[in-house]
């Protein structure tokens with residue numbers, strides 16, 4: 001698997017692969033410094049990129065997670081198998097990875113453009129507030145410890161990886177005191193061995 005664990009997308013895939021006990025080699029290549037190496041496998045030069053033993057290449061965390069889930073089989077799957085729980089938890093994961101995508105794009109805008117756009121700045125702040133308030137309310141309504149029940153699943157992993165990534169890359173917008181339920185959920189998961197192992201502190205792209 002190609003990509004650094006400071007990316008919430010790479011990390012959510014790494015955590016799922018570890019939980020499913022799949023053996024994989026990890027190439028922590030940077031999307032900027034190692035762009036050309038990544039492009040040999042993925043024309044988007046994006047991570048995560050998963051190169052299979054037969055040479056096929058999977059791109060995008062959602063595609064890779066779908067592949068891992070099917071390979072792992074129904075029993076240990078990290079999304080529920082029945083509806084409406086399945087689509088509800090997929091939506092939570094999509095909302096979390098969606099704001100993480102906005103976060104990556106916003107980081108590039110601020111770091112690499114000579115002049116910031118006040119429109120995009122405000123839009124990003126509104127999207128962060130909208131998503132985090134939505135997730136906080138959804139988290140408060142849980143009748144179990146996690147979205148997946150008594151154990152954590154992909155929705156819990158995606159939210160926790162997104163929070164770590166966004167707190168590090170957008171500290172001004174991510175004052176977690178505003179979202180205490182999400183804070184408690186992510187802090188609890190970050191203390192677990194698999195989250196501590198599959199981790200890299202944020203390195204700003206240059």
Ligand SMILES: N[C@@H](CCC(=O)N[C@@H](CS)C(=O)NCC(=O)O)C(=O)O
Pocket residue numbers: 006007008009031044045046047048059060061062097101104
């Ligand atoms: N939708 C993708 C997003 C992946 C993504 O944005 N990865 C970032 C690293 S955190 C990246 O590769 N950025 C380089 C670029 O977009 O040019 C996924 O879920 O895997």
